[in-house]
Amino acid sequence: MFRRRRTASLIPNYILLGGLAIFSVIPIVLLVLNSLKTTVEIQENPFGLPTAARLSNYVDAWVQGQFSTTLSNTLFLTSGTIFLVVVVGGLAAFALARFRFSGASALSFYLLVGTSVPALLFIVPLYFMWAQLDLINSLPGLIIVYAALYSPFATYLLRSFLVSIPMDFEEAARIDGANDLQVLTRVILPLAWPGFLTVVLVVGLGVWNEFLFANTFLQDPALKPISTSLLAFQTRYQRDWGLTSAASVMMILPVLLLFLSLQRQFIEGLARGGLKG
Amino acid sequence: MAVTPVSGLRRPAQPRRRRFPWRPWLFLAPLLLLNLVVIVTPSLLSLRYAFTDWTGIGAAQYVGLANFQEMFGDRVFYRAIGNNVRWTLLFLTAPVLMGLLGAYLLSTIRRGQMLFRTLYFIPYVIASVVNAYIWKLILNPVFGIGPWLAERGIPWLDIRFFGRSDTSLYAVAFVDNWHFWGFLVVLYLAAMHAVDAELYEAARIEGANPWHEFWHVTLPGIRPTLVFTLLMIMIWSFLVFDYIYLLTNGGPAQSSEVLGTLTYSTAFYSLRVGYATAIALTMTFFSALFISMFVVLRRLGWEV
Numbered sequence: 001m002f003r004r005r006r007t008a009s010l011i012p013n014y015i016l017l018g019g020l021a022i023f024s025v026i027p028i029v030l031l032v033l034n035s036l037k038t039t040v041e042i043q044e045n046p047f048g049l050p051t052a053a054r055l056s057n058y059v060d061a062w063v064q065g066q067f068s069t070t071l072s073n074t075l076f077l078t079s080g081t082i083f084l085v086v087v088v089g090g091l092a093a094f095a096l097a098r099f100r101f102s103g104a105s106a107l108s109f110y111l112l113v114g115t116s117v118p119a120l121l122f123i124v125p126l127y128f129m130w131a132q133l134d135l136i137n138s139l140p141g142l143i144i145v146y147a148a149l150y151s152p153f154a155t156y157l158l159r160s161f162l163v164s165i166p167m168d169f170e171e172a173a174r175i176d177g178a179n180d181l182q183v184l185t186r187v188i189l190p191l192a193w194p195g196f197l198t199v200v201l202v203v204g205l206g207v208w209n210e211f212l213f214a215n216t217f218l219q220d221p222a223l224k225p226i227s228t229s230l231l232a233f234q235t236r237y238q239r240d241w242g243l244t245s246a247a248s249v250m251m252i253l254p255v256l257l258l259f260l261s262l263q264r265q266f267i268e269g270l271a272r273g274g275l276k277g
Numbered sequence: 278m279a280v281t282p283v284s285g286l287r288r289p290a291q292p293r294r295r296r297f298p299w300r301p302w303l304f305l306a307p308l309l310l311l312n313l314v315v316i317v318t319p320s321l322l323s324l325r326y327a328f329t330d331w332t333g334i335g336a337a338q339y340v341g342l343a344n345f346q347e348m349f350g351d352r353v354f355y356r357a358i359g360n361n362v363r364w365t366l367l368f369l370t371a372p373v374l375m376g377l378l379g380a381y382l383l384s385t386i387r388r389g390q391m392l393f394r395t396l397y398f399i400p401y402v403i404a405s406v407v408n409a410y411i412w413k414l415i416l417n418p419v420f421g422i423g424p425w426l427a428e429r430g431i432p433w434l435d436i437r438f439f440g441r442s443d444t445s446l447y448a449v450a451f452v453d454n455w456h457f458w459g460f461l462v463v464l465y466l467a468a469m470h471a472v473d474a475e476l477y478e479a480a481r482i483e484g485a486n487p488w489h490e491f492w493h494v495t496l497p498g499i500r501p502t503l504v505f506t507l508l509m510i511m512i513w514s515f516l517v518f519d520y521i522y523l524l525t526n527g528g529p530a531q532s533s534e535v536l537g538t539l540t541y542s543t544a545f546y547s548l549r550v551g552y553a554t555a556i557a558l559t560m561t562f563f564s565a566l567f568i569s570m571f572v573v574l575r576r577l578g579w580e581v
Binding site for chain 1: 298300301302303304305307308311312314315316317318319320322323326333375378379382383385386389393394395396397398399400401402403404405406407410411412414415417419420421422425455459460463464467512515516518519522523536537540541544545550553554557558560561564568
């Protein structure tokens with residue numbers, strides 16, 4: 001809906017929109033500014049520009065926060081989960097989009113209900129189950145949990161992409177003698193890649209930011225991802241606001257860069273992923 | 278393998294015939310297995326634990342309804358439910374109104390629409406751990422916005438927002454809303470774009486002012502999205518956990534306790550797993566209630 005109004009009458013609208021934008025963004029700008037100050041400077045001047053850019057905060061935060069360890073833990077969790085979710089969700093979506101079978105609608109309903117089960121209902125028994133299976137303090141153990149949490153979303157999203165791919169392509173491949181798996185990897189995947197990209201981004205963002213399960217299932221400091229190690233860092237260095245701000249900026253910088261370059265896919269994917277987060 | 282569509286084979290898109298009825302289940306098996314192990318089994322286990330005094334270690338003793346009797350006599354439990362209800366009411370209003378306002382204003386402009394939308398959405402992609410920290414700094418009682426304004430002659434915001442039992446819940450809700458409302462802008466704006474432009478023409482011919490337009494054309498036009506978000510907010514408000522855990526952990530004096538934080542601390546700090554699962558079941562009951570509302574509304578023919 002586009003309406004034709006004279007530009008002059010839109011000035012109040014722009015002022016209001018600008019006010020809302022300031023409300024959203026200023027806190028993040030403040031974080032970045034404060035990451036360049038000493039703690040004393042923050043306490044004297046929390047809302048102004050730094051007198052000199054103190055980049056050593058970043059070096060100190062990197063070393064004291066053991067970012068080389070936590071970053072690789074996070075990357076392992078993120079890539080492992082993405083891989084598992086794409087495979088599991090892709091296979092399931094293929095079945096739902098391409099086969100007609102009894103139980104399909106019941107299954108869709110089950111997935112809807114299954115994703116609405118509150119994490120706090122199953123996290124407690126799951127923790128003790130995982131403890132018995134020796135999967136506490138284990139990155140693969142947490143990846144399995146994340147994969148179970150995200151694959152229903154991936155299934156739904158990928159299914160809608162697969163349904164929109166014409167059957168003709170698939171029929172042609174089958175006439176050439178392709179089996180199910182070949183159809184999936186050589187025909188469907190190349191055509192449905194925007195769907196897979198969306199899944200990768202949404203799942204990657206979710207795992208990167210996740211802290212409830214990570215905080216509960218990983219207590220060994222050597223295994224902590226960025227999110228929960230930042231939480232521990234905040235507690236340990238809670239008087240050092242400059243250092244903690246620098247550590248926080250390092251955690252969000254990759255997310256912001258990726259979001260700004262691929263915002264359409266991010267926004268579309270998150271809008272379809274419901275209200276989680 | 279080169280694949281080209283063969284024109285002679287053009288047929289209406291039709292799912293594949295059932296040659297091997299078990300074949301779809303082969304593709305579905307990994308998903309179902311994961312779901313069964315991680316979500317279904319532990320959820321069913323909580324149905325059992327809720328009737329025991331299990332501590333997480335050793336044997337569980339069956340205690341009948343004792344956990345539920347204790348829960349319904351526990352003042353903290355009622356405070357938590359009350360806070361979940363407050364949370365629901367706060368989030369059914371503040372972010373929805375801000376989201377509608379933002380989306381409506383964006384729909385009236387063309388230049389800069391994408392830019393503003395992006396800016397509003399940024400807090401939504403930032404980790405809760407960082408967002409909580411940002412606001413701990415801004416609202417710091419010693420050098421934050423309150424004392425800063427007080428030095429400049431505006432004393433009425435000099436409050437320990439997270440440290441007072443009458444403001445803690447609202448302070449946390451403010452932070453969570455700051456991160457959340459931009460998400461609603463995106464949903465509502467997408468819905469507004471889908472409203473038929475001719476309806477606006479018709480309204481204008483009849484002499485409608487912008488407010489009439491919004492009330493009689495925009496709002497009815499986005500009703501499915503609006504109802505959907507309201508229902509999701511209700512479900513999600515009874516499950517809220519992260520921002521409260523990060524900012525106040527339910528305190529001070531359990532003034533910002535909700536069912537989520539109460540479950541977590543009962544299970545992992547007090548190690549009363551049986552009692553914690555009883556509280557978690559109550560949470561689930563509320564979310565099941567709202568999900569059934571959703572299903573009923575759909576059956577009644579609402580396009581939710």
